[in-house]
Amino acid sequence: MRIHIHELADSPFSPITRDEFAGAAQEAGPIGAGHQVTFGTTIEEFVEQAPMIEALIAGPHTIRKLDLSLAPHLRLIQSTGAGMDALAPFDRIPKTALLLNNRGVHADRAGEFSIMAMLMLATYMPRFASNQRAKKWERLTSSIVAGKRATIVGVGGLGGGAARRARQFGVHVTGIRHGNAPHPDCDETKTIDQLDRVLPETDFLLLACPLTEATRNLLDAWRISLLPERAGVINIGRGGLIDQPALIEALRAGRLAGAVLDVFAREPIPADDPIWDAPNLMITPHISSDDPLRYNAATLALFFENLRAIAQGRVPPTLVDRVKGY
Amino acid sequence: MRIHIHELADSPFSPITRDEFAGAAQEAGPIGAGHQVTFGTTIEEFVEQAPMIEALIAGPHTIRKLDLSLAPHLRLIQSTGAGMDALAPFDRIPKTALLLNNRGVHADRAGEFSIMAMLMLATYMPRFASNQRAKKWERLTSSIVAGKRATIVGVGGLGGGAARRARQFGVHVTGIRHGNAPHPDCDETKTIDQLDRVLPETDFLLLACPLTEATRNLLDAWRISLLPERAGVINIGRGGLIDQPALIEALRAGRLAGAVLDVFAREPIPADDPIWDAPNLMITPHISSDDPLRYNAATLALFFENLRAIAQGRVPPTLVDRVKGY
Numbered sequence: 001m002r003i004h005i006h007e008l009a010d011s012p013f014s015p016i017t018r019d020e021f022a023g024a025a026q027e028a029g030p031i032g033a034g035h036q037v038t039f040g041t042t043i044e045e046f047v048e049q050a051p052m053i054e055a056l057i058a059g060p061h062t063i064r065k066l067d068l069s070l071a072p073h074l075r076l077i078q079s080t081g082a083g084m085d086a087l088a089p090f091d092r093i094p095k096t097a098l099l100l101n102n103r104g105v106h107a108d109r110a111g112e113f114s115i116m117a118m119l120m121l122a123t124y125m126p127r128f129a130s131n132q133r134a135k136k137w138e139r140l141t142s143s144i145v146a147g148k149r150a151t152i153v154g155v156g157g158l159g160g161g162a163a164r165r166a167r168q169f170g171v172h173v174t175g176i177r178h179g180n181a182p183h184p185d186c187d188e189t190k191t192i193d194q195l196d197r198v199l200p201e202t203d204f205l206l207l208a209c210p211l212t213e214a215t216r217n218l219l220d221a222w223r224i225s226l227l228p229e230r231a232g233v234i235n236i237g238r239g240g241l242i243d244q245p246a247l248i249e250a251l252r253a254g255r256l257a258g259a260v261l262d263v264f265a266r267e268p269i270p271a272d273d274p275i276w277d278a279p280n281l282m283i284t285p286h287i288s289s290d291d292p293l294r295y296n297a298a299t300l301a302l303f304f305e306n307l308r309a310i311a312q313g314r315v316p317p318t319l320v321d322r323v324k325g326y
Numbered sequence: 327m328r329i330h331i332h333e334l335a336d337s338p339f340s341p342i343t344r345d346e347f348a349g350a351a352q353e354a355g356p357i358g359a360g361h362q363v364t365f366g367t368t369i370e371e372f373v374e375q376a377p378m379i380e381a382l383i384a385g386p387h388t389i390r391k392l393d394l395s396l397a398p399h400l401r402l403i404q405s406t407g408a409g410m411d412a413l414a415p416f417d418r419i420p421k422t423a424l425l426l427n428n429r430g431v432h433a434d435r436a437g438e439f440s441i442m443a444m445l446m447l448a449t450y451m452p453r454f455a456s457n458q459r460a461k462k463w464e465r466l467t468s469s470i471v472a473g474k475r476a477t478i479v480g481v482g483g484l485g486g487g488a489a490r491r492a493r494q495f496g497v498h499v500t501g502i503r504h505g506n507a508p509h510p511d512c513d514e515t516k517t518i519d520q521l522d523r524v525l526p527e528t529d530f531l532l533l534a535c536p537l538t539e540a541t542r543n544l545l546d547a548w549r550i551s552l553l554p555e556r557a558g559v560i561n562i563g564r565g566g567l568i569d570q571p572a573l574i575e576a577l578r579a580g581r582l583a584g585a586v587l588d589v590f591a592r593e594p595i596p597a598d599d600p601i602w603d604a605p606n607l608m609i610t611p612h613i614s615s616d617d618p619l620r621y622n623a624a625t626l627a628l629f630f631e632n633l634r635a636i637a638q639g640r641v642p643p644t645l646v647d648r649v650k651g652y
Contacts, residue, residue, distance in 0.1 A: 108470050112445055112495070113445075113449065116442055116446060116449065116451075119438055119439075119441070119445075120451075123439065123610070123613065125610070128608070128610050128611065129455050129458075129608065131609075131611075132455075132602065132609045135595075135597045135602040137593075137594035137611050138611060139338065139611045139612065140611070140613065141340075141613055141616040142616060142618075143617045143618055143619040144434050144435050144438050144619075144620075168494060169438065267463075268463035269463055271461045276458060282451070282454070282455065282458070283454065283457075283458045284454050285457075285463050285465045286465065287449065287465060287466065287468065290467040290469070291470055292467050292468075292469055293470075294469065
C-alpha cells in the first residue's frame with residue numbers, strides 16, 4: 001500500500017519519523033510488510049504525493065488543511081489524534097475513504113493526569129496557587145480521597161483510563177455513557193439524561209467525552225449550580241464542553257472547590273482572555289494526553305491493527321462514525 | 327490510668343473530642359477500659375490537672391508550652407504529631423516519662439500527597455502555575471511517570487507511604503535510610519552516605535525524614551547542583567531539611583524542573599519571604615499529612631497499642647529515641 005505520513009510545521013503533534021514507522025511495521029508482522037512510505041511537512045509536498053496516496057497518516061489539524069480531493073486513490077485516513085471535532089462536519093473528507101482515529105492511545109496518560117487533578121482538587125491546590133499569588137498562608141485541611149465520588153462524562157479511552165486510576169485510590173466512579181452498559185472500571189454507569197441527578201453527589205466532575213453538537217456546552221450555568229460547593233471540575237475533553245464564562249463566574253463566586261482545565265474555548269488562550277485571572281483554577285496547555293515517549297509507536301500499532309481488521313473483513317477498531325462525530 | 331488530653335487554642339492540631347476518645351477506647355478492648363479522662367485547652371486547665379496526670383496526650387506545639395514539672399506522676403506522653411523537632415533537645419521532657427509519637431498514622435495521606443506532587447512535577451505543573459501568572463501559554467509535553475526514578479530520603483511512615491504509591495505508577499524507588507536494610511516498598515535502599523551518588527539519577531527527590539541536627543540543611547547548594555535539570559524537589563518533612571535560599575536560587579536560575587514544598591523554614595511564611603515569588607514552585611501550607619477524618623482515631627488507636635505493649639512488657643511501637651530525635 002502507498003502510505004503517506006504528513007504533519008504540517010504548525011501542528012501540535014510531533015511528526016512520526018521514518019524509524020518509528022519502520023519499528024512499528026516490523027512489530028506488526030506480515031501486515032506491516034511491503035508498503036511504500038513517503039513523508040511530508042509542507043502543502044507542496046502533499047500536492048506532489050497526492051495522486052499516489054492510498055493511506056494518509058496525519059494529525060487532525062493537518063488533515064483539515066490538506067485538499068484531499070487531490071488524492072483520488074485515498075482509501076484510508078488514520079488520524080494521529082482522537083478528537084474529530086476539528087474535522088466535523090466531515091464534508092471535506094471523501095466519503096469513500098475510511099476515517100480512523102487513535103482513541104485508546106491516550107488512556108494511560110489521561111489516567112495519570114486525571115488522578116493528579118482529582119488529588120489536586122481534594123487538596124485545594126488551585127486555591128493554594130491563588131493564595132500563593134496573594135502571599136497568603138491559609139491552612140485548609142483535607143483527607144485522603146477514598147470514598148469520594150467522581151462523575152466521569154465519557155468512559156472511552158480517556159475516561160476509562162481516569163476511572164481505572166481513580167478506583168486504585170478508592171474513589172467511587174460513576175461513568176456517564178450512551179446507554180448505560182456496565183464498564184469494568186466504573187462502580188456504576190448512567191446515561192447522559194441522568195447526569196443532573198448525579199451532579200449534587202459529585203466531588204470530582206471529569207469531562208472526557210468528544211465535542212459534538214450534542215455535547216457542546218454540556219457543563220452550563222445550570223449544571224454548575226447543581227454541583228456541591230466542595231466539588232471540583234476537570235476538563236480533558238474539549239473546551240467547548242464547558243460554558244467557560246459561566247465556570248469563571250462560579251469560580252469567582254467561590255461556588256466550587258476549584259478547577260483543573262487542560263482544554264479551552266480558544267487555544268492558545270489569548271492574553272486578554274478573562275480565564276487567566278479566574279481564581280482557584282489551574283490551567284494546563286492541552287497536554288493531558290501527551291505521551292511523546294510512547295505516543296507515535298502506539299498510534300502506529302493501532303494503524304496496523306486497523307489494516308489487519310480491514311484485511312480480514314472486520315470493522316476496523318477505531319473507525320469514526322461521522323454522524324456521531326467520534 | 328489518669329489520662330489528660332490537651333490542645334492549646336493556637337495549635338494546628340484539631341483537638342481530640344470526648345466522643346473520639348470513647349470510640350477508640352471501646353475499639354481497643356480491655357486495655358481501653360477503666361481510665362479517667364480529662365480535657366483541657368488552656369494553660370490554667372493544665373496547671374489544675376497536672377498533679378493527677380499519669381498520661382498526657384497532646385500535640386508537640388502544646389507539649390512544648392506546658393510546664394511538665396508540675397506533673398510528678400507523668401509516666402507517658404503521647405504526641406499527636408510525628409515530628410519531634412519542636413521538643414528537641416528534650417530537656418523539658420521528664421526523663422522518667424516515656425515519650426511516644428504517632429509516626430505511621432500519616433502514611434496513607436502522605437502517600438497520596440507525594441504521588442500527586444510527583445505527577446505534578448512530571449507534568450510541569452509548577453511551571454504552568456508560573457506561566458498562568460504571566461498569562462503565558464507554553465506547551466511543554468511530558469509522558470507517563472513509569473520508569474522515572476524517585477529518591478526518597480526517609481522511608482518511615484511518610485516516605486514508606488510515598489514509596490508504595492510511587493511504585494503503583496511504575497516509578498523506580500530508591501529509599502535512603504539508616505543502614506540500608508531492604509524496604510518492602512522500595513526497589514533498592516541506600517545509606518545517607520550514598521545519597522550524593524544517587525542524586526544525578528533522580529527525577530523526583532522527596533524529603534520525608536525527621537529534622538535533627540544530622541539532617542538540617544540536608545539539601546544544600548552542593549546537593550542541589552548534583553540533581554539533573556529535569557529533577558523536581560518535594561519536601562513533606564520539615565523546612566529545615568532544605569537550604570531554602572539555595573533552592574530559591576536554583577529555581578530562579580531554571581536549574582530544576584520545579585518544586586512542591588509543604589514545609590518551610592518559617593511557618594506561616596511571612597509576607598516578605600522571598601519564597602513566595604520563586605518561580606516553578608507550588609507552596610502548600612503544611613497540609614501533606616492531614617487526614618482529619620481519620621487522624622485522631624488513628625492516633626488514639628496507636629496510643630492504646632502503645633499502652634498494650636507497655637502492659638505486656640514490650641517496647642511501645644512508637645517510642646521516641648531522644649538521642650536520635652525521632
